[in-house]
Structures are given as C-alpha cells and as structure tokens.
Amino acid sequence: MNKAELVVDKAFVIGSVDSRLYGSFIEHVGRAVYGGIYEPGHPEADEQGFRKDVMAMVRELGVPIVRYPGGNFVSGYEWEDGVGxxxxRKRRxxxxxxxxxxxxxGTNEFAEWARKVGAEVMMAVNLGTRGPADARNLIEYCxxxxxxxxSDLRRSHGYEAPHKFKTWCLGNEMDGPWQIGHKTADEYGRTALETAKLMKWVDPSIELVVCGSSxxxxxxxxxxxxxxxxxxxxxxxxxxLHTYYGNRKDDTASFVAKSLEMDDYIHSVIAVCDFVKAKKRSKKQMMLSFDEWNVWYHSAAxxxxxxxxxxxxxxxxxIxxxxxxxxxxxxxxxxxKHADRVRVACIAQLVNVIGPIMTANNGIAWRQTIFYPYLHASLYGRGVSLKPIIRSPKYDCKEFTDVPCLESAVVYDEASELLTIxxxxxxxxADLxxxxxxxxxxxxxIVEHLVLENPDPKAKNTATQPLNVTPHAGGDSELRDGCLRARLPKLSWNVIRLTKI
Incomplete structure (x- = not known):
C-alpha cells in the first residue's frame, strides 16, 4: 500500500478564505433559468415560479454569490428587456x-431568487454590443x-429599495472571437476603464472584475x-480567469491531474498582475476572480x-x-491553495447547465456527483487556508510527469477550533x-471522515438513480499522540474534520 506524509502547522497561513470562493453562476443558457431555477406550473414552484426543491439544494450548498446573467449571453443582452x-417584455x-x-x-426576479437562497448577486454588464453609458444606467437602476x-423606474417596477449589488463583471471573455462584440486588448481595456469610472462614480462602494483571457x-x-x-x-x-477540463481521450490518469495545470495558470496570472503593479509603482495588489471553472465535455456531441x-x-x-x-x-x-489572491470563484454553472444540480422538467431535482466536493468545501472550508507540507508517491501519465497521488488543502477556523483536511x-x-x-x-x-468513492470511475447519478454516487461517513482514520493516520481509498475525495476536545 502506498504511503504519504502530511505536516500541518498553524503558522503556515496562506490567507483567509473569502466566502465568495464558493460562488456559482446562472446564465441565460439552456435550462439554467427556464426549467432550472424557474418553472411555473411545477408542483414545487412558488408564487413567483421558482422551484422550491432547487432552492433548497442551493441553500444546502450555502452558495454565497451567483454570477448573472452571463457569460456569453451578456454580450448581446439589453437589460431593459428584462424589467417592468x-x-x-420582448422576445429576442x-x-x-x-x-x-x-x-x-430578468434583473429584479433574479435578485428576488438570490435573496430567497441567501446569495449575493455578481452582476455582469454588456460590453459587447453596449458600453459605459448603458452600464451606468444599469447600476443606477439597481x-x-x-x-x-x-432608480425611480425600478421603484415603479415594485422595488422600492435598491438591490445594492456589490460585485460587478465588466463584460465577459472579450478576447474570444466567438464573443458578441469581440475586442482587442486595447479596445476592451479602454472601454472597461471608462465603464469602471462611470460605475464607481454612481456607486463608489462596488467592486469590479475586469476580463482576463477566456x-x-x-x-x-x-x-x-x-x-x-x-x-x-x-x-x-x-x-x-476561466477554465474547463475534460476527459475527451478517456485518459483518466491525466484527467485527474488537470488541476496541476490550473495551479500553474493561477501562478502565471499572478505574475502578470504583479508585473503591472511593479510597472505602475502601485501599492495596490490585484486580486483574482476565477469566475468560471468546472468539468465540461460530456455534452458536446x-x-x-x-x-x-x-x-x-x-x-x-x-451528466x-x-x-x-x-x-x-x-x-x-x-x-x-491560492486563497491569498483568489478571492472570488464561481463553479459554472449551478443548475442543469454543467451544474451540480440537475432537474427534470415537471419532475425531480437531484444532486450530481460534483455536488458533494462543492458542498463539503462550502460547509467546512471556512477560516484560513493553511499550507500543508506534503510528501507523496508520484506517477507519470501521457500529459504530466511527477503527479502526486495525494492532493490536499487544509482549512483552520480558529474561532470554532475546527480543522478540516x-x-x-x-x-x-491502490489505496493511500x-x-x-x-x-x-x-x-x-476526529469528528468525521467523509469519503466519496465508487468502484466504477464512470459511475454517475441520474434521475432514475439519484443516489448512486454519494459520500459516506465511514472513512478509515485515527488520531494518536498528534499523528493522524488515514486510509484514502483509490480515486477518492476525502474530508477529515477535527475539533478540540
């Protein structure tokens, strides 16, 4: 049996974990909105048409912030079509x-839904077919x-109090030729600058996300x-930052190592940010918003x-x-591992469209396999991120060399004296x-040792078998004299929670 070592020290602090690291995304695409969060006439629909079974799962996840309304969609969206x-309202x-x-x-309905699930809205403005003036109007409305x-138009629409959206995206993936209103870096940079100025003149309290590479x-x-x-x-x-990974070549050993590429991606973007900081002789440190990330490849055909x-x-x-x-x-x-610089992140997306939650029209909602790591991190990954010292056996595969078998992060919540590995x-x-x-x-x-595993790496949850892949609390671990010994099953996700006696 393979063995690995892990050293955890309270002094090895990476940074505080911003709750928005566990954000998500709802775009007007596919059945994310219509048939996802919203389905009037469904047995679980509330008075506004929002599915209560879906809302319950979103609340279960504790989603702190949801990006809206796109995504590629926002680059052609006229927000006025979705109010009143x-x-x-016009069909487009x-x-x-x-x-x-x-x-x-539209904007107001989504704000209502977000309030119901206890999430903030991360609003995006259209910098594809529109520009600074329209963004200024939207933030004034909101x-x-x-x-x-x-603002009075909003009040006339039945929303007396402002929405007070704090976090705003200045467009989406504007470097991509597929994007409506695609721009060069200089074109987008100038537009984003003028948009940022106008928006912060309207509301100086907001935070703005500028588009990096798609x-x-x-x-x-x-x-x-x-x-x-x-x-x-x-x-x-x-x-x-945006990234998606897939297993198109059915090479699982390489696929499960893809996060090494993600880690290098973050390091590279930080390097560019710090280069610009040095060039400008600025005291400000640019933070990162990894506002689209997930696995995406099954549905292409x-x-x-x-x-x-x-x-x-x-x-x-x-699926x-x-x-x-x-x-x-x-x-x-x-x-x-990058909690000191990545402050916002959005798993893309939340419901149906590459989502941890799936629904059947006029039918049930169920949790996909990816629901569970997201759930565990959101529930137990609050506090400060600690840097573990890891010694692990490694393997080589078609796309990577020296892949550590053990991948781990540690979060310590000093206030509640909880430690989560x-x-x-x-x-x-092989087990590890x-x-x-x-x-x-x-x-x-040890409070509990949760494990997500299955003998079949291709095992999935479906409408007919919604509980086929679910975590259990029967993990094999013990703590003696300051040494935690845990057996991690082959190809498994583990959460070991500890608290002070």
Whole structure:
C-alpha cells in the first residue's frame, strides 16, 4: 500500500478564505433559468415560479454569490428587456446560444431568487454590443436609492429599495472571437476603464472584475492581461480567469491531474498582475476572480444536434461521473491553495447547465456527483487556508510527469477550533495511507471522515438513480499522540474534520 506524509502547522497561513470562493453562476443558457431555477406550473414552484426543491439544494450548498446573467449571453443582452411588466417584455434571438429568450426572468426576479437562497448577486454588464453609458444606467437602476430616472423606474417596477449589488463583471471573455462584440486588448481595456469610472462614480462602494483571457490556451494569453491591466489597474479590483477540463481521450490518469495545470495558470496570472503593479509603482495588489471553472465535455456531441431558436433547449447538460467529482475536488483544493489572491470563484454553472444540480422538467431535482466536493468545501472550508507540507508517491501519465497521488488543502477556523483536511487520492488502483503530523493541534479529536468513492470511475447519478454516487461517513482514520493516520481509498475525495476536545 502506498504511503504519504502530511505536516500541518498553524503558522503556515496562506490567507483567509473569502466566502465568495464558493460562488456559482446562472446564465441565460439552456435550462439554467427556464426549467432550472424557474418553472411555473411545477408542483414545487412558488408564487413567483421558482422551484422550491432547487432552492433548497442551493441553500444546502450555502452558495454565497451567483454570477448573472452571463457569460456569453451578456454580450448581446439589453437589460431593459428584462424589467417592468412581464407581459410586455420582448422576445429576442439569443445569438450567443442560438436560442429564443423570453425575458420572463430578468434583473429584479433574479435578485428576488438570490435573496430567497441567501446569495449575493455578481452582476455582469454588456460590453459587447453596449458600453459605459448603458452600464451606468444599469447600476443606477439597481443600486441608487431614488430620485433619478433609472432608480425611480425600478421603484415603479415594485422595488422600492435598491438591490445594492456589490460585485460587478465588466463584460465577459472579450478576447474570444466567438464573443458578441469581440475586442482587442486595447479596445476592451479602454472601454472597461471608462465603464469602471462611470460605475464607481454612481456607486463608489462596488467592486469590479475586469476580463482576463477566456482560457490559458488563447494565443493572446499573458499579453491580454498585461494590456488590459495597463488601462484599468487603478480602477478595478479583480482580474478574471476561466477554465474547463475534460476527459475527451478517456485518459483518466491525466484527467485527474488537470488541476496541476490550473495551479500553474493561477501562478502565471499572478505574475502578470504583479508585473503591472511593479510597472505602475502601485501599492495596490490585484486580486483574482476565477469566475468560471468546472468539468465540461460530456455534452458536446448532443449540443451539435440541437434545433436553433427554441426556448430553453437542453444545452450543455453534462451528466457527471465519479472521476469528474475527483477533478472538481482537486480544483477546489487548488483554489484554496491560492486563497491569498483568489478571492472570488464561481463553479459554472449551478443548475442543469454543467451544474451540480440537475432537474427534470415537471419532475425531480437531484444532486450530481460534483455536488458533494462543492458542498463539503462550502460547509467546512471556512477560516484560513493553511499550507500543508506534503510528501507523496508520484506517477507519470501521457500529459504530466511527477503527479502526486495525494492532493490536499487544509482549512483552520480558529474561532470554532475546527480543522478540516480535504484530500484526494488520485491513484486509480491502490489505496493511500496518509500520516499527518498534527502536533500543533494538541487535544483535537476526529469528528468525521467523509469519503466519496465508487468502484466504477464512470459511475454517475441520474434521475432514475439519484443516489448512486454519494459520500459516506465511514472513512478509515485515527488520531494518536498528534499523528493522524488515514486510509484514502483509490480515486477518492476525502474530508477529515477535527475539533478540540
């Protein structure tokens, strides 16, 4: 049996974990909104048409913030279409996803839904077909108390109090040729700068996210970030990162190592941010918003068969496996490793569209395999992220060398004296025994050892078998004389929770 070592010290602090690290995303795409969070006539629908069974699962996850309304969708979105009397709203062709948008759900309805699930809204503005003036109008509509045209229009729509959205995205993936209103780095940087100025003049309390590259593989990666930040550094608070991973070649050993690439991606973006900081002789440190991340590849073939210009087509509906959940767990661990710089992150998306929650129209809602690592991190990953010292056996695969079998992050909540160890065993064939030096946590005991595992890496949850892959609390671990010894099953996600006696 393979063995690994883990040393945990209270003094090895990476940074405080911002609760928004466990954010998510709802875009007007596929069945994320219509048939996802919103389905009037469903037995579980509330008086506004929002599904209560879905809301219960979102509350279970403790989602702190949800990005809205896109995504690619926002680059062609006219927000005025989604406010005011619903029966007077326009139907529009959504060019981003070749679908028909009814605009039944818009800014105010989404704000209501977010309040019901206890989440903040991370609002995005259209910098594709629109610009600074429209963004200024939108924030005045949303955040200004009253006494002006746009704020009074909101009040006339039945929302007397402002929404007070704090976090705003300045467009989406503007480096991508697929994006409506695609721009060069200089074009986008100038537009984002002027938009940021106007928006903060309306509401100085907001925080702004400027678009980084839409993925690391973009030919302009690095130079895009440097140019955009050269324009906007003094006026924005976060730079965005996006990434998705898949197992298209059915190479699981490489697939579960993809978070190593994510880790290097974050390091590279931090380097560019700090270069611009040095160039500008600034005292400000740019933080990161990893506002799109997930596994995405299962649905590609099905999406090519969809009919154009329909309402809420079943787009991007990946049904996730155990190995997908392992990758998601490793990605969460990677985010925790960079808690000092990554302050916001959004698993994309939340419901149906590459989501941890799935629904059947007029039917049940269920938890996908990826629901569980996300749930555990959101519930137990609050406090400060500690840097564990890891000694692990390694393996080579087609895409990577020296892949550690053990991937781990540690979070310590001093106020409640809780210590949580998140650990993945990447080994596809063998269990891994981990010995953890916890001498700096004298007097602690194990609360529980949660394990997500299955003999079949391709095992999944479906509408007919919604509980096929679920965590259990029967993990094999013991704590003696400051040494934690835990057995991690092959290809498993583990959460070991400890508290002071």
């Amino acid at each position: 009397p619903v029966d007077g 062709l959504d060019l981003a996803w070749a679908a028909l948008e009814t605009n039944e759900v 955040n200004h108390p009253g006494g002006t045209y746009w 993925m690391r593989d973009m030919p302009t990666f690095g130079s895009w970030e440097a140019t955009v930040l050269d324009h906007t550094y003094d006026h924005v608070d976060y730079l965005s 099905a999406d090519r068969q969809l009919e154009r210009w329909t309402i809420a087509p079943p787009q991007i509906e990946d 996730y496996t155990l190995e997908d959940a392992i990758v998601v767990g490793c990605m969460i661990i990677t985010l925790l 998140f650990a993945v065993n990447r080994d596809l064939a 025994v981990v010995e953890s030096d916890l001498r700096h946590f004298a007097g602690y005991r």
